[in-house]
Amino acid sequence: xxxxxxxxxxxxxxxxxxxxxxxxxxxxxxxxxxxxxxxxxxxxxxxxxxxxxxxxxxxxxxxxxxxxxxxxxxxxxxxxxxxxxxxxxxxxxxxxxxxxxxxxxxxxxxxxxxxxxxxxxxxxxxxxxxxxxxxxxxxxxxxxxxxxxxxxxxxxxxxxxxxxxxxxxxxxxxxxxxxxxxxxxxxxxxxxxxxxxxxxxxxxxxxxxxxxxxxxxxxxxxxxxxxxxxxxxxxxxxxxxxxxxxxxxxxxxxxxxxxxxxxxxxxxxxxxxxxxxxxxxxxxxxxxxxxxxxxxxxxxxxxxxxx
Amino acid sequence: xxxxxxxxxxxxxxxxxxxxxxxxxxxxxxxxxxxxxxxxxxxxxxxxxxxxxxxxxxxxxxxxxxxxxxxxxxxxxxxxxxxxxxxxxxxxxxxxxxxxxxxxxxxxxxxxxxxxxxxxxxxxxxxxxxxxxxxxxxxxxxxxxxxxxxxxxxxxxxxxxxxxxxxxxxxxxxxxxxxxxxxxxxxxxxxxxxxxxxxxxxxxxxxxxxxxxxxxxxxxxxxxxxxxxxxxxxxxxxxxxxxxxxxxxxxxxxxxxxxxxxxxxxxxxxxxxxxxx
Numbered sequence: 001x002x003x004x005x006x007x008x009x010x011x012x013x014x015x016x017x018x019x020x021x022x023x024x025x026x027x028x029x030x031x032x033x034x035x036x037x038x039x040x041x042x043x044x045x046x047x048x049x050x051x052x053x054x055x056x057x058x059x060x061x062x063x064x065x066x067x068x069x070x071x072x073x074x075x076x077x078x079x080x081x082x083x084x085x086x087x088x089x090x091x092x093x094x095x096x097x098x099x100x101x102x103x104x105x106x107x108x109x110x111x112x113x114x115x116x117x118x119x120x121x122x123x124x125x126x127x128x129x130x131x132x133x134x135x136x137x138x139x140x141x142x143x144x145x146x147x148x149x150x151x152x153x154x155x156x157x158x159x160x161x162x163x164x165x166x167x168x169x170x171x172x173x174x175x176x177x178x179x180x181x182x183x184x185x186x187x188x189x190x191x192x193x194x195x196x197x198x199x200x201x202x203x204x205x206x207x208x209x210x211x212x213x214x215x216x217x218x219x220x221x222x223x224x225x226x227x228x229x230x231x232x233x234x235x236x237x238x239x240x241x242x243x244x245x246x247x248x249x250x251x252x253x254x255x256x257x258x259x260x261x262x263x264x265x266x267x268x269x270x271x272x273x274x275x276x277x278x279x280x281x282x283x284x285x286x287x288x289x290x291x292x293x294x295x296x297x298x299x300x301x302x303x304x305x306x307x
Numbered sequence: 308x309x310x311x312x313x314x315x316x317x318x319x320x321x322x323x324x325x326x327x328x329x330x331x332x333x334x335x336x337x338x339x340x341x342x343x344x345x346x347x348x349x350x351x352x353x354x355x356x357x358x359x360x361x362x363x364x365x366x367x368x369x370x371x372x373x374x375x376x377x378x379x380x381x382x383x384x385x386x387x388x389x390x391x392x393x394x395x396x397x398x399x400x401x402x403x404x405x406x407x408x409x410x411x412x413x414x415x416x417x418x419x420x421x422x423x424x425x426x427x428x429x430x431x432x433x434x435x436x437x438x439x440x441x442x443x444x445x446x447x448x449x450x451x452x453x454x455x456x457x458x459x460x461x462x463x464x465x466x467x468x469x470x471x472x473x474x475x476x477x478x479x480x481x482x483x484x485x486x487x488x489x490x491x492x493x494x495x496x497x498x499x500x501x502x503x504x505x506x507x508x509x510x511x512x513x514x515x516x517x518x519x520x521x522x523x524x525x526x527x528x529x530x531x532x533x534x535x536x537x538x539x540x541x542x543x544x545x546x547x548x549x550x551x552x553x554x555x556x557x558x559x560x561x562x563x564x565x566x567x568x569x570x571x572x573x574x575x576x577x578x579x580x581x582x583x584x
Contacts, residue, residue: 018398021489025394026411029387029460033414036457040433041425047432103327110324113317124570129331132562134520135535136555139542140334143341146547180331241422243521248542258424265428265525278425285422 045282048275058271066276082260082277089257090284092171093240096178100186100235101228103179108190112197123191127184134244138177141249142166145173169251177245182238186231193227229296237285257281335559342552356549366537366554372448373517373533380455381512387456388463388512389505391415393497395464396471397479415461423458427525430454434526446528454526455516462515463508470504471497510569517562534558 048066050058070082111122129137144151147166155161167173197220205219243258250256261281264274312320346355360366395411418426430450437444444450478500482492498505520535527536534554541551 022394022398025390025398027394029391029464030411030414032387033418033457033460036433036453037418037421037426037429038414040429041421043436044425044429044432103323106320106323107327109312110317110320113312113320120574121570124566125328126331128563128566129335131514131518131566132335132559133518133535133538135539135542136338136558137335139538139547139551140338140555142547143337144334180334183331237420238422241424243424248539258422261424261428262525265431271432274428278428281422282425289420 044275045279046275047272048279050272052270052272055269057269058275063272066272067280069270069273070276070280085255085257085260086280086284088171088254089240092174092178092246092254092256093236095175096182096239097186097232097236099175099179100183101231103183104186104190104231105224107187108194111191112194123188126187130181130184134181135248138181138244138248141173141177141180142168145176145249168249169253171250171254173249174246174254174256177249178239178242181242181245182235185234185238189230189234190224190227193224197223226296229292233289233292236288240285240288241281338552338559339556341547342549342556344549344552356553360550360553360557363550365532366534369532369534369537372531373535376448376451376455376523376533377513377516380452380459380516381509383452384456384459384512385463385505385509388460388508389467389501391460392464392467392471393493393501396468415464418458418461423519423521426458427454427522430457430522431525446526447531450526450528451523451531451533454522455519458519458522459512459515462511463505466508466511467501467504470501474500514562517558 047058049062049064051061051063051065053059107126111119114122143149145166145168146152147164149166149168152161152166155167161167161170201223202215202219205215241258241261242256243262246254246256246259247262250259257277261274261277264270264277342356343352343354344356345351346353346358348355399411430453431446434444434446434450438446444453478496479492482496487495520539523533524536524539527533532540538551538554541548
């Protein structure tokens with residue numbers, strides 16, 4: 001052994017000093033997140049297994065009753081209300097994701113065909129609306145879709161909406177609101193992968209007499225899949241559990257899981273039931289996340305930032 | 308590269324993109340348009356709603372709280388996030404594997420991934436529990452600041468980390484060789500070098516704070532109504548009024564102006580730094 005005891009201690013002191021510095025610098029921030037987010041969310045999930053007292057607050061003993069409530073069982077028997085709300089949330093999130101993806105492709109490639117100097121400005125105007133407050137940019141759609149609003153008149157003339165009612169509140173208004181709110185979250189990652197696009201592959205495809213849709217599908221689209229998958233995650237997950245949009249644009253006819261959960265903590269308190277709903281929502285969200293990670297690994301390339 | 312795209316495709320792309328751009332701003336423009344609704348004096352439009360708004364003490368108080376919330380939380384989260392990003396970049400054992408080594412990353416990504424509703428309700432329950440057992444942390448501006456710091460820290464951390472990771476590690480070696488200790492090299496090397504990232508993180512924190520409604524809603528108390536909560540409550544009670552539109556217009560205009568000014572200042576600075584020396 002050529003390493004002396006002195007050298008060993010020096011190395012040990014060095015790594016101990018390093019660990020100490022890591023604790024001093026990274027400690028406070030990590031501690032903050034653990035104390036004010038990880039512990040609270042663990043408490044929330046724990047409450048899902050507790051009973052509810054007369055005021056809707058959690059008490060002992062432990063029980064699975066909140067989950068039976070989630071499944072639709074109550075004193076009055078089984079009811080399909082919750083399943084409908086879950087399916088509606090999935091449907092709304094799914095439609096919003098598809099709509100944003102279909103809009104994002106032409107917009108991203110429109111920006112790519114503009115001179116390089118104006119592209120950042122065009123991107124700025126895509127993300128700008130999402131920097132205004134959630135409530136303001138969501139209620140703004142009532143000016144177009146509410147009763148007595150311009151698009152509602154058009155819908156009345158076409159007979160799409162019964163008279164005296166607006167497009168909002170309703171399911172279509174929620175879809176619109178979600179797509180509007182989350183469009184930048186689809187465009188930004190897609191733009192990032194379009195910027196790295198290898199155009200020589202496109203030229204090669206054209207030289208082989210591929211054209212139009214085939215050229216896009218075989219040479220452009222595969223290169224943008226990582227960006228698309230990131231976008232799908234960024235849109236689908238928050239849209240599924242969104243609270244502001246269904247609350248302001250949905251009304252009772254378009255209740256989504258987010259409002260259902262929030263109601264258990266505000267209007268008609270039943271914390272254990274609300275916590276169980278949250279747990280189920282997180283399971284759905286987590287499953288979606290894992291599925292897309294597996295998918296994006298299989299399709300090669302991950303567009304995620306690493307720390 | 309763009310010459311690969313044929314002319315008719317480019318026309319089609321423009322035909323889709325420009326209407327979407329217009330649609331992005333139509334609702335916001337309508338908010339502004341309806342804020343100039345005629346007052347009791349008649350006419351087609353007026354500044355009546357703005358007059359009412361400026362004389363409304365509740366709105367003034369809500370604005371003040373929103374500013375305290377945004378500036379207070381962004382300041383603290385910038386401090387915590389900068390230290391965290393610095394520590395992870397400089398002192399974490401490189402290429403470590405396993406759960407323990409990845410734990411900090413997992414912790415940092417949790418606030419970003421967690422749906423804001425779950426975030427808000429977790430905080431509601433936690434603050435409620437702490438208050439009922441210790442009497443501290445009554446729901447109000449303080450609990451809102453704490454929650455806002457929690458969701459801003461990861462973004463500041465990532466911004467600072469990205470900047471530091473792009474630096475030459477020899478810089479730190481050099482400062483060490485010149486007898487700078489940890490604190491000196493942090494204050495006189497790290498802080499000046501990552502200053503743009505720190506400022507960027509601070510501005511991002513303010514933007515996130517101003518943008519948020521859901522988390523604020525669940526952590527606020529009766530005495531801590533901020534602007535978004537005021538607007539939400541007002542719409543829930545009596546629908547949209549010209550005053551709400553006037554308030555919305557001012558909020559939209561502030562963000563638009565700040566963002567555009569920031570964009571062009573940044574661009575100017577980038578160009579200046581790209582000049583051949």
